[in-house]
Structure formats: C-alpha cells, structure tokens
Amino acid sequence: MTPIDPGALHQRWVHSHEEDRGGEQVFRPASHAFPPSRGRRALDLRPDGTYVESAPGPTDRPEEAGGTWKLAGGALELSASGGATQKLEVVSADPDRLVIRT
Amino acid sequence: MAAPKRRQCGTQQVHERLLEIYPAFRERQNRIEQGIRRDIERGVAQRVARQLITIPVVVHVVYKTAAENISDGQVKSQIVALNRDYGQKNADKSTIPAPWKGLAANPNIQFALAKKDPTGKQTTGITRTKTTRGSFGTGDSVKSKAGGGDPAWPADRYLNLWACTLGGGLLGYAQFPGGPARTDGVVILNTAFGTTGTVQKPFDLGRTATHEVGHWLNLHHIWGDRNDCGGTDYVTDTPNAQLPNYGKPTFPHVSCNNGPNGDMFMDYMDYVDDAAMVMFSAGQVVRMNATLAGPRKKIGR
Numbered sequence: 001m002t003p004i005d006p007g008a009l010h011q012r013w014v015h016s017h018e019e020d021r022g023g024e025q026v027f028r029p030a031s032h033a034f035p036p037s038r039g040r041r042a043l044d045l046r047p048d049g050t051y052v053e054s055a056p057g058p059t060d061r062p063e064e065a066g067g068t069w070k071l072a073g074g075a076l077e078l079s080a081s082g083g084a085t086q087k088l089e090v091v092s093a094d095p096d097r098l099v100i101r102t
Numbered sequence: 103m104a105a106p107k108r109r110q111c112g113t114q115q116v117h118e119r120l121l122e123i124y125p126a127f128r129e130r131q132n133r134i135e136q137g138i139r140r141d142i143e144r145g146v147a148q149r150v151a152r153q154l155i156t157i158p159v160v161v162h163v164v165y166k167t168a169a170e171n172i173s174d175g176q177v178k179s180q181i182v183a184l185n186r187d188y189g190q191k192n193a194d195k196s197t198i199p200a201p202w203k204g205l206a207a208n209p210n211i212q213f214a215l216a217k218k219d220p221t222g223k224q225t226t227g228i229t230r231t232k233t234t235r236g237s238f239g240t241g242d243s244v245k246s247k248a249g250g251g252d253p254a255w256p257a258d259r260y261l262n263l264w265a266c267t268l269g270g271g272l273l274g275y276a277q278f279p280g281g282p283a284r285t286d287g288v289v290i291l292n293t294a295f296g297t298t299g300t301v302q303k304p305f306d307l308g309r310t311a312t313h314e315v316g317h318w319l320n321l322h323h324i325w326g327d328r329n330d331c332g333g334t335d336y337v338t339d340t341p342n343a344q345l346p347n348y349g350k351p352t353f354p355h356v357s358c359n360n361g362p363n364g365d366m367f368m369d370y371m372d373y374v375d376d377a378a379m380v381m382f383s384a385g386q387v388v389r390m391n392a393t394l395a396g397p398r399k400k401i402g403r
Contacts, residue, residue, distance in 0.1 A: 017348040036271045036291060036305060038313070038373040039346070056346070056373075058327045059317045060275040061240040102329075102345075 004093045006071050012044040013098050024091055027098040043078075045069055051078060076100065130280045135336070138320070138392040147392035151210060155394055155402040157261050158216040162252040164231045164244055164266040165292075169300055172265055172292050176299030177215070177228050180263070183297055183308025184213045184315065187370065187382075194380045199353045201363045205339055206381040209390055211319075213261065220255050237269040242285045254284055258400045261318065262287030263311065265295040274310045276317035279397035288314040304350075307376035316371050316382070319390040319398070324371050331358035337385035340366050346373035 013027035014034060020026055027043065034040065039056025046052075049068050057063035067080040076088040091099040141147045159181065165171035186192050190208035198206050215227025231252040235243075243249025244264050254262045264287065268274070274290040294305040301308075325343040326333020334342075344357035347367035351374060354364035365372070370379045371386065382390075394401070 020348075034271050036273050036294065036302075037348070038273050038310070040271070056323075058322055059277055060272070060314065062270070062272070 004071055004074070004090055007047075008093050008095055009045045009071070009076075009098065010047045012042060015041040023101050025100050025102060027100070029096060032096075045076075053078065053080075131278075134280045134320070134397050137396045138336075138389065141392045141395045142388055146395045147388050150391040150395045151387065154210055154212060156212040156214050157402045158227070158259065159213050159261045159263060160216050160219075160225075160227050160229065160255045162229045162231065162244075162262065162264045163292075164233050164238070164251050164264060166233050166236060166267070170267055170292050171230060172295060173299050174226070174228060176296040176301070177265070179296035179298045180308050180311055181213050181215060184311055187309065187312040188212065188315075190382075192380060194377070198368060198381055199363065202366065202368075202381070202383075205383050207384040207387040209382055209387045211390065211394070216255070216260055220259070233266075237267040238289070239269055240272065240275050240289075244289055245285050245287070254287055257283040257286035258398075261315070261401070264289045265292045267292060273305055274314045276314040278317060279320050279393055286318075288318055290314060304375035304377060309370065309376040309379050312370050313379070316386070316390070320393040321371050321382075321386055321389060323373075324366055324369050335371065337383065337389055339383045339385040340369060340371075343367075343372075348373050348375075350375050350378040 012030040014030050014032065016026045016028040016032065016034065017037070017040065018035070030042070039060055039062065042054040044052040049070065050066060051069040052064055052066040054062045054064045065080060067078060069076060069078050074090055076090055078086045078088070089101040091101055161177045161180070163172055163177065188209045188211040190206070195206060216225055217227065219225040229252050233250040235250040238244040238251065244251035244266050245254055247253060251264065251266070266289065268289065268291045272291065273294045274288065276288045277286055288311065290310050293300050293302045294310040295301065297306060297308045322335040323346065324335050324340045325345055326335050329345055331342055331344050341360040341363065342358045343360065343365040347355060347365055351367045354362060355367055356364040366383065367374055368378060368380050370382055372379060
C-alpha cells in the first residue's frame, strides 16, 4: 500500500460506526456531520506525538485518556500513559477518512 | 522489546484513575458490589422480584425552543415504553434468537409519573424549565439552576429523568447507584425521548431511557467497558463481548471466543438501534432486583 503520511493523520478522528464493514472501522474528522449515537470513540492525534482518546464510559458519559502515538510498519501505535500499547492496523488514510482494522 | 501489555481502552483508564483519586468512590462501589452479591446469595433479590415495584418518576423538560419543550403526550409515551420493556410486554421479544429465548427475563418493575412533589403537593410529575442554553454537555449542568437546568428531586424517592438537547450527538447518560444525590438520575436527548412527538429514527422506541435506567439500576454494558475481552458486566449469563455493537446486527456476531451464539447484542445494555434491543437477561434482572433491595431500597416502597 502507499506509505502513510503522518501529517494526514493530525486531527481529531471520530468513529463513524455506521460505515464499518467486517473487521474494519471507519473514522471521520470531527467536523463530519454525525447522526446521534449512544456513544462514539474518538482519537485526537496531535503533531507533537501525543494523543487523547475519548470513549463512552460505563454510564455513557464520554471519558478521556491519552499518551503518545507513532506510525510503525503501517500500524498506528498508541502508548497510553498507563503503559499499555494498542496497535491498530491502518487500512487507508485520507484527509477525510481513516480506516483501521481491529 | 517487552511484550505489549494488555490492551486497555481509554474508558477503563479514566475509570481506574477516578477510583485512585477518589478512594471514597472506590470504597462505596466496593460496598455496593459486596451488598449485591450478598443479597443475591441470601435470596433477598429474589424476594424483591416477587413484588411489583412502581417507581415514581419526575421528568424535567429543559428547553430553549418550542420544539424542545416536548409535549405531555411525548413524556407519557416514555413512561409507557419503560413499562413495556421493564414488564417484558414488548412484542418484539419474538425476535430473540432461539438459544436465548429462555434466558430473557421480566424485571417486573413499573414506572409512573409522580403524583406528589417533594413537599407533598399534587403534581403532574413533569417540570418545565426555560433555559438560555442551546445545548447541554455531560457535566451535569442540566441538573442545576446555576447551570441553566432544573435541580433533582430527592433521589431516594424519585427517579429523575431530564429531557434536553445534548451536544455532540449523544443520546443520553446515567449515574450508577452510590453517586451524589443531586446528580442522581438519567439525562436523555429530547429527540430520543418517548415514542411520539419530536422523536427521530432509529431511536424512536423509547429505549435510550430503557438503557439508561438499566445503568441507574446498576447494570453495566455487556462488553464490560474494555476493548480487550478483559472487562465484565458482573452478570454471568451475558456472554463476554469485545466491543459495543451498533445499528441492527445480524445474528450471530462472534467476539471474545463467544461462539457459536456470540454477543448478546439484542440486550438493552448494548449500543444497537432501538428496534434491535429487546431483552434483559435473567442475571441482569437479579442484579436490578438486588439494587432495589440494597442501594435503592427506599424507592417505590
């Protein structure tokens, strides 16, 4: 696949779960017109290498946590401040659409 | 390089941080959890299940525009929907997949708009508050005058529901038992409140309230609020699931080695559309009854 430009990833991505197919999750920029939802995960990938993740909490209130991120071998690596690392395989990255495989 | 540690979602990190910062919160949650286990073992929860409990409800309608000032009819349609789902009178329970038909249970809990206000005066059980705010967030400002909203009625005697415009496309949020009384209750987007008036598909069957009141009765999401199959909803008969399901999934959706039947996505405590959620499990019903025997034992009695 075409190498991913990390610069294209520098924004707040919100899970557009209505567009998911199979094991692939679609994220759209926060400016996208999202319909109401019980909750959405969001990833704010910042140019300084830090990120903030927001996800529905146990009572549906969004909750945030963060750490540092990098692109490594076609995967988005999120290293949480607590020490845990998530690897998300990037299927495609365009300015208005990020697709990852879980 | 060291092996990556277990995956952890943002939610769980934040929740654990809150528990670290507020030891009293952890202590209270632990006490509630122990009490619930004890009451289930001793059969207290089952005794509650044999009584029909009717919970008095106050609906706080907070509005800026005329459309946000939802009608009495729309408010009442929400109470009807809660009684349908918490009395297992929903016709769409026929869509429960065969392996789980026997697991779906009747909570036997009913709801009624309050007839007396906290001072003992007659009431419709509906308050209407004009606000200057275009929308509310999840910081509970809708629950105070200072925040542009309307304060809770005493939480040990009433279930407080707020109907307002929520920002960020959120449908609703709740509070578990054991939290502060002044914020105890459930907030629901006005266009997802009830089954008539301003409601919009696919959240037009009143089930955002069914889900949120489930949290108010101490139910957790069926995926256990982690994305690594390591979470729990403290109920054994809902299969372990990895992530929330959305929309109208096709049975089965397998995750966390939970085949052949997969996630119980048709449960009210998943994230599917209103038309796709149709049941509480027997384990969830026991847990709700234990909540009514324990941390919420005064309400409706």
